[in-house]
Structures are given as structure tokens and as C-alpha cells.
Amino acid sequence: xxxxxxxxxxxxxxxxxxxxxxVHSMRAARLAAEGHIEAARHEGERARDWSWxxxxxxxxVYVVAFIAWLLIANHHAVARVFFGWQTVTDHLAWKSLLKxxxxxxxxxxxxxxxxxxxxxxxxxxxxxxxPACKPIRLLATVYVxxxxxxxxxxxxxxxxxxxxxxxxPVVGGLSDMEYAIIALSLTxxxxxxxxxxxxxxSVHWSQTAAARSLGLTYSQTMRHVVVPQAVRRVIPPLxxxxxxxxxxxxxxxxxGVLDVVSRARFVNNSRGTLAAYSMAALLFLxxxxxxxxxxxxxxxxxxxxxxxxx
Numbered sequence: 001x002x003x004x005x006x007x008x009x010x011x012x013x014x015x016x017x018x019x020x021x022x023v024h025s026m027r028a029a030r031l032a033a034e035g036h037i038e039a040a041r042h043e044g045e046r047a048r049d050w051s052w053x054x055x056x057x058x059x060x061v062y063v064v065a066f067i068a069w070l071l072i073a074n075h076h077a078v079a080r081v082f083f084g085w086q087t088v089t090d091h092l093a094w095k096s097l098l099k100x101x102x103x104x105x106x107x108x109x110x111x112x113x114x115x116x117x118x119x120x121x122x123x124x125x126x127x128x129x130x131p132a133c134k135p136i137r138l139l140a141t142v143y144v145x146x147x148x149x150x151x152x153x154x155x156x157x158x159x160x161x162x163x164x165x166x167x168x169p170v171v172g173g174l175s176d177m178e179y180a181i182i183a184l185s186l187t188x189x190x191x192x193x194x195x196x197x198x199x200x201x202s203v204h205w206s207q208t209a210a211a212r213s214l215g216l217t218y219s220q221t222m223r224h225v226v227v228p229q230a231v232r233r234v235i236p237p238l239x240x241x242x243x244x245x246x247x248x249x250x251x252x253x254x255x256g257v258l259d260v261v262s263r264a265r266f267v268n269n270s271r272g273t274l275a276a277y278s279m280a281a282l283l284f285l286x287x288x289x290x291x292x293x294x295x296x297x298x299x300x301x302x303x304x305x306x307x308x309x310x
Contacts, residue, residue, distance in 0.1 A: 014058025021050035080273070087275035093267050097276065100263035101283045104249040107181055107259075111249075112242055114185040115192050122189060123196035124222060140193075147190035152183070153251050159183040160255040180252035188245050195237045199230035236299045243288055243295070250284070260284075 024047035031040035071079040087093055125140035147155065160179035163171050171182070203226050211221040253261035260280045267276035
């Protein structure tokens, strides 16, 4: 049951919802003192609900008020720097940024396809059974440890600048965009392979035993029994990694690729502002937020199916 002191604190946070919380808390205390336990519990629940309203709405109001104050502070300097009206409303600036953002989208889509396949191969390599496959398992483990431990930006520099400067055969003459795709695929392949591996190991051992007892080989068991179940289970975390991949395509500007970040820098340099960076951030948000909400819905549906299956 909410105490007077807590209710009073909540009332100060956001009075329109805090005052009802304080009133219901007082009623709950009075009813409890009179011995009306059920009525006191009911009032206590209402006080708790109003308290959460006060906390949630109150914090939201304060955050919005702080942002508004930040934008108008110092004679609107923050608003001019990050949201300069002349830059934000410039058709040519948006056209240039959209052209660069399309490069980010292409890099993301191609890298995603590569990662899906390559990460699954690495995950299966790490789970190969028997002592004869130990060198392969060790090789896959070293790859995962190395590329999960190196920041993505450094991988982009090493792959994009190092391979070109060393004139490595086959891959020494690729474009900057292709180097960026390789670097991101190597980095996210290490992360996604662990997601795959967790999904494969989550499949109960009896599934494998039943398949092998029916005469299926190890590869057939993995292909037809284990991997399909594992992939369905790890779809939400896979999509979460791909959201991160989509955002990390902004790092390819380090190689000089004319993506949205590079073009935003050019616009900012010509206008003496940082508004183009805010515009580029908006483009990423327009992709990632709907994707994130769709992912949340997918997780809820998967949880509902799991509970229904029980």
C-alpha cells in the first residue's frame, strides 16, 4: 500500500496525476485503520496506478521541457546549429542525402545476405562433432573471437585500406564500397554466428537422436531437422543484429564512400552548420524505428505461439 510520504513525492512530480494518488493513499490508510482491508487494498491499487501515471507523464513532461529549453537557450543557438531552417528546407541538400542514403541501404542489403549465409557456415563449423573436426572448430572459434573483439571501424580501415595498399591478389582491386561490404560481413558474421550457434544448441538433443535413429547422416540431420528449428527460434535476435548492421553502414564514410554521412559532411562544410547530420540521423530513424516496432510485434507473436504450444 502506498504510504503518505511516497504519494506526496509523486504528487510533487506531476500534480494532475499525483494528487489523486495522494488522495487514494490517504483513503487506503484510513480504511485500513478502520479494519476495511479489502476496500483499503482497492484504494491502494488505485493510488499505485495514479502514481505510475504521475511518474510516466511527469518524466515525459520534464524531458520535453528540457529539450524545448535546450533549443531556445543561448538565443536559439542549438536550434540553428542542429536544425538550421535554410538547410533543413533545402531541396538540393535532401536530394544529395537521399542519394547517399541509398548507398547505405545497398551496403546493408548485400552485407545482410552475405552474413546470413556466412554466419550459419561458421556456426555449423563450431559445432562439428568428433576429434577429427577439432582444427575446424578451432579455426571458427578464432575467427569469432578476433572479429568480435575488434571494433567495426578498425576492421573497415584494415580491410578497406590495408588490402588495397598491399595489392592483395583477387581482392586488391575492389571498390571502396565492396571493401566496406566485406568488412561489415566479417564483423557481423562473427556476431550472428553466435546467435545461430545458440539457436542450434537450444534444439533438444532428442531431436538429433531421433533423426540419427531413422538413418539420417549428421549433415542431413542438421539440414532437415536441427537448423530449420534453430533459425525459427533466433529470428528476433537475428533481426536485432541487422538493425545494428544497418546503423553501422554509417562507418563506411571512413573509406571515402559517398554515403549519407559523407554527403552530410559536405553540406555542413558548405553551410557552416551541423543540420545535415540531423537530417541524416532522421533518415536512419525512418528505417530503424518501423523495423524495431515490427520486430517487437514479431517477438510478441512468437511468444504467444510458444505459450499456446505449451
